[in-house]
Amino acid sequence: MKAIVVNQPGGVEQLQFRDFPKPxxxxxxxxxKVKASAINRSDIIxxxxxxxxxxxxxxxxxxxxxxxxxxxxxxxxxxxxxMGLVNGGGYxxxxxxxxxxxxxxxxxxxxxxxxxxxxxxxxxxxTLFWLGELTHQDTVLIHAGGSGVGTAAIQLAKxxxxxxxxxxxxxxxxxxxxxxxxxxxxxxxxxxSFEEEVLKSTNNQGVDVILDxxxxxxxxRNLKSLKTDxxxxxxxxxxxxxxxxxxxxxxxxKRVQLxxxxxxxxxxxxxxxxxxxxxxxAMPLFNQNKMKAVVDQIFRFEDIQNAHKRMEANKNLGKxxxxxxx
Amino acid sequence: MKAIVVNQPGGVEQLQFRDFPKPxxxxxxxxxKVKASAINRSDIIxxxxxxxxxxxxxxxxxxxxxxxxxxxxxxxxxxxxxMGLVNGGGYxxxxxxxxxxxxxxxxxxxxxxxxxxxxxxxxxxxTLFWLGELTHQDTVLIHAGGSGVGTAAIQLAKxxxxxxxxxxxxxxxxxxxxxxxxxxxxxxxxxxSFEEEVLKSTNNQGVDVILDxxxxxxxxRNLKSLKTDxxxxxxxxxxxxxxxxxxxxxxxxKRVQLxxxxxxxxxxxxxxxxxxxxxxxAMPLFNQNKMKAVVDQIFRFEDIQNAHKRMEANKNLGKxxxxxxx
Numbered sequence: 299m300k301a302i303v304v305n306q307p308g309g310v311e312q313l314q315f316r317d318f319p320k321p322x323x324x325x326x327x328x329x330x331k332v333k334a335s336a337i338n339r340s341d342i343i344x345x346x347x348x349x350x351x352x353x354x355x356x357x358x359x360x361x362x363x364x365x366x367x368x369x370x371x372x373x374x375x376x377x378x379x380x381m382g383l384v385n386g387g388g389y390x391x392x393x394x395x396x397x398x399x400x401x402x403x404x405x406x407x408x409x410x411x412x413x414x415x416x417x418x419x420x421x422x423x424x425t426l427f428w429l430g431e432l433t434h435q436d437t438v439l440i441h442a443g444g445s446g447v448g449t450a451a452i453q454l455a456k457x458x459x460x461x462x463x464x465x466x467x468x469x470x471x472x473x474x475x476x477x478x479x480x481x482x483x484x485x486x487x488x489x490x491s492f493e494e495e496v497l498k499s500t501n502n503q504g505v506d507v508i509l510d511x512x513x514x515x516x517x518x519r520n521l522k523s524l525k526t527d528x529x530x531x532x533x534x535x536x537x538x539x540x541x542x543x544x545x546x547x548x549x550x551x552k553r554v555q556l557x558x559x560x561x562x563x564x565x566x567x568x569x570x571x572x573x574x575x576x577x578x579x580a581m582p583l584f585n586q587n588k589m590k591a592v593v594d595q596i597f598r599f600e601d602i603q604n605a606h607k608r609m610e611a612n613k614n615l616g617k618x619x620x621x622x623x624x
Numbered sequence: 625m626k627a628i629v630v631n632q633p634g635g636v637e638q639l640q641f642r643d644f645p646k647p648x649x650x651x652x653x654x655x656x657k658v659k660a661s662a663i664n665r666s667d668i669i670x671x672x673x674x675x676x677x678x679x680x681x682x683x684x685x686x687x688x689x690x691x692x693x694x695x696x697x698x699x700x701x702x703x704x705x706x707m708g709l710v711n712g713g714g715y716x717x718x719x720x721x722x723x724x725x726x727x728x729x730x731x732x733x734x735x736x737x738x739x740x741x742x743x744x745x746x747x748x749x750x751t752l753f754w755l756g757e758l759t760h761q762d763t764v765l766i767h768a769g770g771s772g773v774g775t776a777a778i779q780l781a782k783x784x785x786x787x788x789x790x791x792x793x794x795x796x797x798x799x800x801x802x803x804x805x806x807x808x809x810x811x812x813x814x815x816x817s818f819e820e821e822v823l824k825s826t827n828n829q830g831v832d833v834i835l836d837x838x839x840x841x842x843x844x845r846n847l848k849s850l851k852t853d854x855x856x857x858x859x860x861x862x863x864x865x866x867x868x869x870x871x872x873x874x875x876x877x878k879r880v881q882l883x884x885x886x887x888x889x890x891x892x893x894x895x896x897x898x899x900x901x902x903x904x905x906a907m908p909l910f911n912q913n914k915m916k917a918v919v920d921q922i923f924r925f926e927d928i929q930n931a932h933k934r935m936e937a938n939k940n941l942g943k944x945x946x947x948x949x950x
Contacts, residue, residue: 513872535872544867546839549858549884556882558875 301356301390302602307347310603310610318356321387321394328374328395329367333409334596335388336360337605337618338417338446339534340562345606358388359562361395362403362412363623372397379403381412383420383561383569389602391623398570401577404585411591414446414617415584420569421561422451423576425509425531427458429557434460436506439496439523440481441465441516442536444472444615449479449592451509456480457583464505466492472615479592496523504528514538521548532558536612592616627682627716628928633673636929636936644682647713647720654700654721655693659735660922661714662686663931663944664743664772665860666888671932684714685888687721688729688738689949698723705729707738709746709887709895715928717949724896727903730911737917740772740943741910746895747887748777749902751835751857753784755883760786762832765822765849766807767791767842768862770798772943775805775918777835782806783909790831792818798941805918822849830854840864847874858884862938918942 299320305312323329335358343349344357352359362381365374374380380400387393403412425447426432438455442448443465455463456479465481467473473484485495496505504525510516515537524530549556561569583589594614597605599622609618625646631638649655661684669675670683678685688707691700700706706726713719729738751773752758764781768774769791781789782805791807793799799810811821822831830851836842841863850856875882887895909915920940923931925948935944 532872532875535876539871539873541870541872542868544870546858546861546865546867546884549882550861550886551889552884553886553890554882554884556875556880556884558872558878558880558882560876560879563877564879 299391300599301387302358303355304345304347304357307345310345310606312345313357313602313606318390320392323367323369323394325369326371326397327369328365328372328380328397328400330361330363330380330384330393330395331366332361332363332388332391332393332622334362334413335390335620335622336413336417336446337609337620339609340560341389342606342610352386354386356387356390358390358393359383359386360413360416361388361393361622362409363393365400366392368397374400374402379409379412381416382573383416385566389620389622396566396570399573401573401581404581406587407584407591410593410596410619410621413619414591414593417561418446418450418617419454419580420572420576421447421533422454422509423580424561424572425533425559426451426454426507428572429531429559430507430509430529432459432461432507437462437464437500437525438507438509439464439466439505439520440509442511442534443467443476443481443484444469445511446592446614446617447509447511447533449476449616452476452479452481453589454580457588458580461506464496464499475615491519493519493522500525507531509533512537514541517541517544521552521554524552524554526552527555528552529555529557532556533560594618596621625717626925627713628684629681630671630673630683633671636671636932638671639683639928639932644716646718649693649695649720651695652697652723653695654691654698654706654723654726656687656689656706656719656721657692658687658689658714658717658719658948660688660739661716661946661948662739662743662772663935663946665935666886667715668932668936678712680712682713682716684716684719685709685712686739686742687714687719687948688735689719691726692718694723700726700728705735705738707742708899709742711892715946715948722892722896725899727899727907730907732913733910733917736919736922736945736947739945740917740919743887744772744776744943745780745906746898746902747773747859748780748835749906750887750898751859751885752777752780752833754898755857755885756833756835756855758785758787758833763788763790763826763851764833764835765790765792765831765846766835768837768860769793769802769807769810770795770941771837772918772940773835773837773859774802775942778802778805778807779909779915780906783914784906787832790822790825801941817845819845819848826851833857835859838863840867843867843870847878847880850878850880852878853881854878855881855883858882859886920944922947
């Protein structure tokens with residue numbers, strides 16, 4: 299089968315096709331004929347050689363496709379349309395998916411939409427609810443509202459809580475889209491001081507939960523935006539990793555709960571539990587057309603380099619998809 | 625009645641006696657004839673003018689004493705021996721104590737021992753269990769093992785869980801005492817590199833929970849000592865507040881949960897709930913002589929300045945107490 303590997307750590311030119319045997323199944327696993335795979339920032343970090351979570355040389359952490367083989371200990375039929383998080387190997391014609399992480403794709407969704415769901419919706423679910431403990435009375439600040447996780451988080455917060463949703467993005471297009479998904483207050487971070495807008499719209503109290511993809515460059519401003527006893531969920535470093543000065547007194551006075559998280563390196567057990575709860579509580583909202591997969595652009599398998607380029611340029615609104623098997 | 629106020633922000637010489645009328649009660653409150661009050665680091669910070677949580681000019685956040693008057697909405701009899709957290713005013717002959725925060729003093733304990741319990745045991749309980757989510761399988765690192773909160777935390781962790789307890793202190797006396805309270809591994813931070821010892825004794829995994837009273841000067845070393853998915857509970861800044869360089873990638877890779885907390889500025893409701901759970905789950909251990917109040921030294925009311933000096937010199941092993949009414 300054809301699959302994409304990294305020749306050596308570096309730029310998009312290092313993404314190369316190579317032939318592999320079809321993967322073999324173990325108990326509890328499904329073999330998926332991959333219809334679509336999605337690009338994640340962690341793929342880029344892996345391509346650059348800055349992380350090594352995956353045991354396979356094949357990139358890709360989520361797919362959609364058809365079950366073509368099911369090992370013992372699974373109860374999903376061959377032919378079922380599924381999506382889910384894989385332990386690497388998603389940029390390939392076939393991949394192994396643990397059955398307890400397979401999510402049935404609603405009939406109303408295409409494979410491309412299916413591939414756009416697992417990573418961002420599971421991450422958004424985990425950060426909003428498991429770590430952020432978002433309640434109906436809360437206000438949440440979702441940075442990068444136009445990103446994959448951002449668009450998923452806005453929808454989940456809107457559909458599953460009565461929380462007030464504040465989001466930031468860098469263009470009017472993105473902000474309009476965020477509003478259409480349910481964001482209450484949309485801030486253009488290029489034109490406005492987001493922390494001032496946050497304080498203005500929360501009676502100077504700040505927000506209960508922040509989803510922070512930005513990191514260092516927003517450190518002080520996020521701290522100002524956070525309410526006492528707030529949960530600050532750190533999931534990215536688009537704005538750098540090094541904070542040059544941090545004052546612990548400020549953390550103590552606000553009784554900050556700073557929770558850093560990544561989904562990919564977590565255990566199989568964790569992903570299974572997260573998937574299970576997500577399927578139960580959030581998947582019905584797709585069936586009822588209350589939530590949607592946000593697909594930015596679909597690339598052919600062969601165009602993987604352009605797909606990576608698009609993400610690196612932060613041009614995407616929602617998920618960048620590659621179509622694998624027809 | 626006689627009470628201690630701060631003349632103007634500054635050193636111990638600013639602690640002065642002044643006459644006040646006895647406080648008046650509102651619904652749900654008890655008037656306590658104060659037998660003993662305890663010194664807390666937050667009293668020193670308040671004396672220096674660096675915090676202003678309290679609405680009364682009288683210092684002191686915990687007392688033991690006798691109920692001499694009970695307003696409506698209380699169900700504790702006059703004459704009962706109680707201890708508890710007050711909203712300031714504890715360095716005085718009489719003080720108001722909300723009835724839902726009054727803890728009956730076991731017969732086996734003196735008033736001086738009673739005054740040594742509320743703040744440190746409630747703080748230790750809150751940080752170990754509510755924020756630290758300590759389990760039987762966990763390992764906990766308790767810094768400043770000889771301090772008031774340190775000695776309370778070692779006992780609570782030992783008596784209420786099967787967690788492995790690692791502690792640090794700066795003298796052999798303190799370490800021996802920590803061991804007698806139940807600490808499994810006792811590290812002299814002046815002679816050993818605590819993070820190396822922690823890694824050595826946890827198979828290089830690090831600990832699940834850190835109680836951090838130290839702050840900036842231990843930042844990197846605490847981060848090294850923490851296990852993936854660990855909870856790092858920040859409750860003090862004995863080692864300074866300013867961290868000069870912090871790398872968010874390290875937080876992400878370990879999926880650190882950094883939770884900063886203070887007890888005194890929290891709401892009446894929070895203190896009520898914390899007290900209630902503590903009374904139910906931990907107080908029986910005092911009755912069974914499995915836990916003890918750790919009294920360092922008892923000063924006369926008039927000797928308040930020396931009591932503050934002793935804490936500022938970090939000489940105490942356990943709580944510094946002032947005896948108020950006989």
